[in-house]
Amino acid sequence: MLLTRDGQRRLRVTLGAVALGLMALSALMLVRATQGIGAPHWPDNIGVYLLGNWPAPFGIVLVADRLSALMLGLTAVLGLCAWIYATARWDRAGSHFHPLFLLIMMGLNGAFLAGDLFNLFVFFEILLTASYGLMLHGSGKRRVGAALHYIAVNLIASFLLLVAIALIYGLTGTLNLADLSVRALALHGADRQLFDSAAAILGVAFLIKAAAWPLNFWLPNTYSEAGAPVAALFAIMTKVGIYALLRIGSLLLPAGAPAAFGGAWMFPAGIATLAFGTLGMLASTQARRIAAYAIITSSGTLFAALGMPGATLTGPALYYLLSSVLALGALFLLLELTERSQSFGSDVLAITQEAFESEDTDTADLSGQAVGVPLPATMAFLGLSFFACSLLIIGLPPLSGFVAKFSLLSAALRTAEYGAPTANVWLLVAAMLISGVAGLIALGRCGVRLFWVPEDLHVPSLRLNEAIPILVLLSASILLTARAGSVMAYLEDTAWYLDQPGRYVEAVLGQDPHVFPAPAAGHGGPQ
Amino acid sequence: MIGLPLWAAVPVALLLVLAGIVTLTGSIGLLRLRSFHERMHAPTMGMTMGVFCVALAATVIASLLQHRPIVHEWLICLFLFMTAPVTAILLMQSARRRQRKRTGADESK
Amino acid sequence: MRRLLQSLPLACLLLVLWLVLNDSLSAGHLILGAAIALTLALLAPVLRPVRARLSHPLTALRLAGHVAADIARSNRDVGRIILRGPKAGTEPGFLDIQLRIRDPHGLATLACIITFTPGTVWAGHDPERNILTLHVLDLSDPQGLTRIIQDRYERPLMEIFE
Amino acid sequence: MEWILALAIGVLASSGVWLLLRPRTFQFIMGLALLGYAVNLFIFAMGRLRVDAPPVIDPAWADPASYADPLPQALVLTAIVIGFATMALFLVVLLASRGLSDTDHVDGEEHRR
């Protein structure tokens, strides 16, 4: 794509479409393969690819288990939608949008497939650098300022990752995740202490990426300043951190469960993050900031859920992850379109109007104009989509947001039976419900302002390739609702396998390299 | 360096010691000389004599041990010779410019 | 064909460099080195429009010997000045020398020699009047230094390059 | 050797962290550079220190014990490259921010003391 010249935009778009289409297809095939369809020879339906044909603990492996396949599928859907949206006009806001976009997809996919700790780091870097590029796409003062913080924090996080990986290698002598899982169990005494310390640093690095309070102050600015398709894609970026926490937690801890990095503080961190996100949503007036805080809220919910003891919450948490990523992605796309309809400063106007409004009393005329204002189809579409996104985020029925919230809470209550502190259960229930109410307040106000305040709305011109992605994302979440039964079954399966790291380990370490009957004629020396 | 005959080891050792002393002297010059222009001259000692001596020592050792002339250490000398003026010319110009500016400012006062 | 011939000296230099670097005279390295050297030498004039013409290799060798001896001597002198410190009582200063050499490669080699000799630094060159300015650590004998530069260095360089 | 290198890592890290806590973008980027050295040395140190045992093997004598651990070296190589790349990017962002916001404060605006 870099070989093409600036004028050849159509060629770039075609190339991008082909690449993303292939990616989505492979992700779909992987999801099916991990269900045992199409790849019958995979042990436990876990696919292992030995890169360079080196046996497992030595070479780098790619592993596609259910969790990976799930995340890949989600990435493909979101990526495709964000990309289609971007082709409408966004890709022309700066140079190199398409290559950067494809590279961030590569980073995401690689991170989800990595079966090697250092390789995970490398893919983190790819996706992060590509995200820096995309974040800066289009430039502008506020965006560059936000990007500066974003990059700064993530660079420090990368250092932490490196230190932790180095420590882990120094202690165990391996980088392969499956092998690590075996060797970490054998550590004891001082080695174990040091290993825990390394794991904690690793955890902090992932928590930064996953936006845990108090390490997430960079997020609201970054997400609200990024361009719409980029922000939509970023909806999955925090989830990469969650994925890593889950994966590493599942493999590295003797308990196996994803309570990960010292389970004791994951839950409080989650509740704190949740509370922080909730506060942020309440305190924000700008729609994009509300959406950004909603991302924090969803991260907090996931932390808290994964921080509960046992693996019962993992499946529902994954469902929540799917639902919230789809919703937030759609919301970010939507908000940009909506903002186009607002004349400059109408935000402020609406606020002041509201303030005056509460002053006047019942004398408000009872016979005001009782004739409805017809909404143009565009606004109706945007309004309904916003409504649907809000429902998804708040967790109101009938969409998947509700199913997610409900399943999380019911699973949380179940943990009370086997030993979870009851206070924690109530705390989680209360926090999630309160965050729902806060979302209702914030998004309700925001929606009313955006769509119902009559101040000179000029109807934005909506292109088909801007509407379709939103529709696709929303229909995906509707599909998620309708097929909740089978999706949940798949996710419970995923959770079960996460709880049984032995199977992952077996699948990876048991994979033999291909044997070639005629070995390459004895490797010679130098030329 | 195992297997080097004593008759070769002694001059090689002397070469190394000389390289050390010369280079150190040059570096000390960087501290002791008063003005920048004077200091410009000091490090050249290490760059020339220090490197010569070490390269000679290396050539002797390598040639004796491998029983054929080995000259690639002299590439270092060649490259240093080729590149030395670049920095020096620019630095000198910069220092002179700064000095001119300073004296010019003094004059205008 | 002319280009090929013109680039031969550089090619030879590069081939020698390659062989020295690899420390080998094997057929493989000869062929590979020759191929690389020739390619590079053919491409080089694009970014190096001024070509050097070399002649009198013996003069060049003698010059190298002189330079080596001068470097050794200057090292001794400069070392003494440094170790004595302020007590040395030397007077540093600038020195202008009228040059005759015009070839850029010759000038560049002169710059290398002067810079590589402790005690003298190239401090500027006026291309119109062809005057070289030096900074000298010990300016006790300006005429001697001028003579050394003009006779020992400049003349052989003119022989080699012009 | 170990304690020297450990102290060196500590000094580099301290300088780096101090700079990361400073308000000027240039300070931050220098902090990244210094912390980068520290982290690279740290990774390298995880292979334990060996003098005169570079992992360039003699084919006849491939005993792992007689060579320095090659893996951390490979990791550091990757880390150096990535560090270089990200630093370059950060530098350009810093410049862009300086140009747009007219200050070299990391927050894009001067705060009152």
Add this chain to the structure above:
Amino acid sequence: MLLILILAIPFIGSLCASLLPATARRAGAWLAGGSALACLILTLLLTPEVAASGVIKLSLPWIPTLGVDLTLRMDGYAWLFSVIVSAMGALIALYAHYYLSARDPVPRFFTFLLSFMGAMLGVVLAGNLIQLLVFWELTSLSSFMLIGYWHHRMDARRGARMALLVTGTGGFCLLASMLIIGHIVGSYDLDAVLAAATAIRGHRWYPILLVLLALGALTKSAQFPFHFWLPNAMAAPTPVSAYLHSATMVKAGVFLLARFWPIFSGTDWWTWIIGGAGLCSLLLGAYAATFQRDMKGVLAYSTISHLGLITLLLGMNSRLALVAAIFHIINHATFKASLFMAAGIVDHESGTRDLTRLSGLRTLMPLTATLAMVSAAAMAGVPLLNGFISKEMFFAETVFITGHWASRWGLPIAAVVAGALSVAYSLRFILQVFFGPQATDLPRTPHDPPRMMLIPCAVLVLFCLSVGILPGLILDPVLNMVMRALLGDRTPVYDLQVWHGLNLPLLMSLVAMAAGIGLYLALRERDRRAPGQVPLIYRLDGRQSFEALLEAIDAGSAALLARLQTQRLQPQVLLLVLSTGAVALLPLLPGGWWPDHPTGTPAQWSFGLMWLAGGACAVVAAYQAKYHRAASLMLAGAAGLVTCVTFAWLSAPDLALTQLTVEVVTTVLILLGLRWLPPRIEEFPGPTPMTTRWRRLRDFLVALAAGATMTVLSYVMMTRLPAHDSISAYFVQQAWPLGGGANVVNVILVDFRAFDTFGEITVLGVVALSVYALLRRFRPPAETIAAPLHHRGSGDTPAPFEEPDLHAPLPEGTMRVPAVLIRLLLPVSTLISLYFLLRGHNLPGGGFIGGLIMATGIILQYMAGGILWVEARPLIRPQAWIALGLMVAGAAAMAVWWVGKPLLAAHAVDLILPLVGTVHLSSVLLFDLGVYMLVVGATVLMIIALAHQSLRFYRKLAEAAGASSTES
């Protein structure tokens, strides 16, 4: 099957309505009315089956793992509500068709109305608690949309949002309660839950469960203290008020309470919470209704009051009271809906709902007046109307209540007071509108509406009358069916009759009637003075408190957020460092990890000395970075060189090479950047403020601690024995036999772990592209643009920018001699880069180092010759090199697919050439070549993109200067 149809028809209808064009009025009404009628007919068709078997149930799996299915369940109780919902729906559709203006976007109205109808049917037919909840919230959502139908009006927006917030919050509470029920029972199936009544009542979580359930139900039914949303919801079109806010949706709360009555009732908690809320709503609603100025306001408050009555009945823990409650649900739905319709007609015809403006409409719209009077009489509890019978039942229950004296005396008195108030506001409603002198200043001259619009109202009034006269005949079978559904065998004996003889309840009725009339007369004067003001509780305005609460939440959360987060980077970094330190040190607190017998290599003084210098450089670099940027850069460079030497010293030549080349390129890069940073001027000559000093001390300590942690960690790790079975042993052993290279590090990079390298070069490429993209929008600080021109100029005047001579063989000036040397260096450095590239597999080197050497050679040419001069000669397109490099590396990785090996596997081909012998060509070398190309491309691209900025802005300057000179 019919059940599914009942549920599906409204939703399908809603979908169809949403697709209608905005002008399709008649079609929308037909769709809505037809759907409702179809539902009604289907429900009626099911009557025999329900009556016979008690329950019809149908289950479709949805999320089996969570025990949530789509279960439709119709018993007598659900049947009753289905009938109410669908029958009212049909009437409302007819009414709304006439009510809505021709210019209203009618399809939108019917879309939401139908979806509400479906949701409401879903609530009543739900056989699974979670499913019930889903539909429950759907009713709130469609109510929100319907209230906000006229969203250009402020009151509509406010009312809609308030209703949504209150009922939505209640819904969340209900969700919690459902979850707890499910947890206790182990199932969300309604039958299972109903069967587990004792388990629930006895559970330790019962109180919290009850509170949550009550919150859900009471908010929905607009009960005290959540009643305030209902009057504000009157901003909705009147058909909506009639349908949702009197007949159906607000009934969902009491529906639920009655549904769970067998489970929850019978405890003191129940009485106090439910009964208390009911009593308060009963009195408060009635009191407030008496003083309303808006016709719909009166009706809204009276609805609160009547729902309070029902709630109170439910809270009385008496089965007969339950019967009364159900009976009143039916009655209230009929008379209140007809009153709303009448109010709507008046509003529609006269243009106002203001009781003080309306007067004497009796003569202008006699039919409407008659219908309204009958319904109002029913509301007031006038004998021979249905309201009377349910009121009698209520009075009877209050009289026979047992327990505390306060409730024994208080309840009957409260009942009478409420009765009196209801008489008063009914009287006022009728007399103010229809009697008295004919109003003259109305916006429109009213007259009776089209007959069809009156029909729904008339049907309801007829029903009121017939139930009032023949209650037993009409409602006895229905009530019986309902009570069997709710209580099963425990259904009490009751008697639906108009005349029970002269007893205490009748006496209370008469007293209430008389008191009500008296009250109306007494309040007439006050009404004229301050219309619409509710005495005593005027200040307790629910709406204002609610909005004040919302504002407080906004402000409070903003204030709290400001304390909990920071937008500044430094505190974030500090937090990051501190939290990392904390979690890293926590596992180490117990101690025991300090090496007792440290292993290691003996220290060399030179090494220590070298690091003394290197460390000092680092520290000073940190110190100087603020004001002396170039110095800081050089100092850091020195530390970098010491690092490089350290790598070499400690057996890592590859690292040393890489560190060195990267160091060089980084220095050039940062210098290119420094050009755009204006010099920092030292500020504050005075003493440093105390806070700054403190902050510096704090940062210093944190930095020290971070360094100490790194020192300790690295020392401890270095002096431990390495892991005995490290994977690197494999690399050392197999690098030569399997990897075909002697340099293990390089074999790892390009073979064992080539994927990392692939990723790493991708990062480099990405960064180069990002840098390039960002620089295209670069805008430098103004004072820096011409800074170098000042350098070049003499004294204070900058030299003007001149386009360089592209054909000059050598640059003029200072760079003349260096250029000769540097240009000679390019072929040399290219050769050396190839040397490092080709030998990398066996000796230190490789594509990365080679690439950086090549890039440095190119950069040097730019330094010597200037951008334009170099680019006037055909050279590389860095972007193409990046792409080619990635492609070559990728091709090398994928080429082996062709021979059937997995990605990145090495494949070697031995070529036998004449003279040369065997040439070993490996895909690995190709991979390294890709790395080489990419590194060259990326590095040059970044540097050159940065360097190009100068040129760009000089040209702009020159253009500007040229323009100004031509002007003058």
Add this chain to the structure above:
Amino acid sequence: MSATILHWAGGFAVLCFTLGLGCAAVRLIRGPGAEDRVLALDTIYINGMLILLVLGLRFGAGLYFDVALLIALFGFVGSSALAKFLLRGEVIEP
């Protein structure tokens, strides 16, 4: 015997180079002029190169030579870029 002599001679040389590097570092830290610092940096590079060369001799491994070679070839790039920056205000001119 010869090994011992060479060991001590090499050690002495490395110590001298290190001390020289230290002297240069002091100059680098003290300045005063920017040109002084550039010069000191250049000296540090030379000293580092010499350290590597002698280390290579002591260990008898040719692998250190490459690093020294690169320093010889490119050590000047950093300092000349700095010098040019000081002189002209920018490293790469139009």
